[in-house]
Amino acid sequence: MTVRELDAAGITDPQLRLAYTRSRHLNARHGRTYFLATRLLPPERRPAVHALYGFARRADDIVDDLGDTATTGERAAALRELEARLDAALAGAPVREPVVRALAHTAGAYAIDPSFFRDFLVSMRADLVVTDYATYDELRAYMHGSAAVIGLQMLPVLGTVVPREEAAPHAAALGLAFQLTNFVRDVGEDLDRGRVYLPADLLAAHGAHRELLLWSRRTGRRDARIVSALAAAAALTRDVYREAAPGLAMLDPVSRPCVRAAFVLYGEILDAVRRDGWSSVHRRAAVPRRRRAVVAAGGVARVAAARLGSTVRGATVRGAAS
Structure with a gap:
């Protein structure tokens, strides 16, 4: 399947094919929902999505998974080195790191603004030193990158x-x-990394705070104030989904099934957290595998309809031209 995607995208250079394959493996291993949705894209567009994911995952691994003994300074240095390699690759210089090579090729092929990658790395560096956010506005500034x-x-x-x-x-x-969905789902895991992404003002509005979250994580005990705060965070996240929703119809029809599937499945993570009693301080909730399969099957049907529509439109245009 990887070969078919690379062939469809016109990626023929052996080293570049290996670079894209590495990015695809990262997506398949770490981005379960994201990867499933990507399968609904036309084959020629999938490698680019894998490249974008692979680079983001590489930076995230430097921040969180470089090794227990790595210092903040060493992680910061690794991010600087990653950015230097990216700048070099975007300028046309050869680089050895596969995810950087794939990303630079994708950025050139699709004319993606390089500032997006630099803004992303700014936020990754923030994760090395910032452990919480006082307000939602502060969190949203971080989430820009x-x-x-x-x-x-x-x-x-x-x-x-x-x-x-x-x-x-x-x-x-x-x-x-x-990302807000991830924050609601991953409270406990983020606490283990020393971070609280739920804004302090949102927590305080429900009588919760960082120390209470840590107590709940440590003892395994529930608290109504945490439940209330998580429900409010989920409601806020739903509002942001509503901001995003009109954009689905603005996408190329052949891309809509992919994004719609991600939209539905990520939204249902919030439902899974609710069904689990808002216990994300203690464990990670997940959308059942059967439900993911149902959404994916619906996406496949939409893909077929979109491609048929594209073929019919193309034939109509050709017929009119002749």
């Missing part, structure tokens, strides 16, 4: 039926919604 620009990077790959700048705010909002 960590999430909104991911949506903006994706937009040229997905394609639009309106001017790209019209769809851009919705694409950015979808990136925010996905």
